[in-house]
Amino acid sequence: EVQLLESGGGLVQPGGSLRLSCAASGFTFSSYAMTWVRQAPGKGLEWVSDISGSGGSTYYADSVKGRFTFSRDNSENTLYLQMNSLRVEDTAIYYCAKSRSGLGTTFDHWGQGTLVIVSS
Amino acid sequence: AIQMTQSPSSLSASVGDRVTITCRASQGIRNDLGWYQQKPGNGPKVLIYDASSLQSGVPSRFSGSGSGTEFTLTISSLQPEDFATYYCLQDHNYPRTFGQGTKVEIK
Numbered sequence: 001e002v003q004l005l006e007s008g009g010g011l012v013q014p015g016g017s018l019r020l021s022c023a024a025s026g027f028t029f030s031s032y033a034m035t036w037v038r039q040a041p042g043k044g045l046e047w048v049s050d051i052s053g054s055g056g057s058t059y060y061a062d063s064v065k066g067r068f069t070f071s072r073d074n075s076e077n078t079l080y081l082q083m084n085s086l087r088v089e090d091t092a093i094y095y096c097a098k099s100r101s102g103l104g105t106t107f108d109h110w111g112q113g114t115l116v117i118v119s120s
Numbered sequence: 121a122i123q124m125t126q127s128p129s130s131l132s133a134s135v136g137d138r139v140t141i142t143c144r145a146s147q148g149i150r151n152d153l154g155w156y157q158q159k160p161g162n163g164p165k166v167l168i169y170d171a172s173s174l175q176s177g178v179p180s181r182f183s184g185s186g187s188g189t190e191f192t193l194t195i196s197s198l199q200p201e202d203f204a205t206y207y208c209l210q211d212h213n214y215p216r217t218f219g220q221g222t223k224v225e226i227k
Contacts (some may be wrong), residue, residue, distance in 0.1 A: 037164075044166065045156075045207050045214040059214045090193075095163050104211050106154040108175065110163035 126219025
């Protein structure tokens with residue numbers, strides 16, 4: 001059974017940093033692209049970033065480009081989202097999700113999310 | 121970036137009703153579109169991929185159609201467990217973009 005478990009969320013001041021993790025199990029981790037999607041309170045879904053199975057290719061939403069870094073450790077079956085220079089508008093639930101195969105394919109499994117609050 | 125315009129933003133329907141939700145892309149995206157369902161407090165769940173392919177385990181009352189710029193999600197007979205918010209997502213190019221969502225409520 002595919003499982004994705006996010007962690008690392010919390011309260012941080014504007015300008016601060018946070019690192020989210022997503023522990024994956026139940027599939028051959030390195031064979032699949034992965035993604036982060038976020039949802040601000042009471043709002044819709046916003047795609048944040050994708051990473052290829054090898055970790056060699058990454059893509060970012062303009063809203064986070066230059067501030068967030070998506071990486072993966074295929075030996076530990078874990079994703080990381082390093083978030084720097086956080087803004088109030090980054091407040092959201094952050095979900096990791098698994099792609100059906102490579103980059104640009106549907107997200108077929110999702111975690112339950114971790115809440116990030118950026119506030120002074 | 122490709123804009124995905126989803127309509128309606130909300131609808132009220134009864135159990136047994138046929139429900140249709142539409143997504144329009146600002147440019148052609150072939151069939152590179154998925155539909156997702158989200159219930160309060162939960163992560164999204166994929167229903168349809170490649171515009172019309174039913175994800176394994178999803179009831180057959182859900183169907184998707186369309187290509188190019190216009191896409192439809194249809195629920196043939198609404199069930200109590202289908203009251204949720206639905207989103208489309210284009211997989212055609214980066215940045216990926218979601219529709220604004222359609223909240224399906226009980227009439």
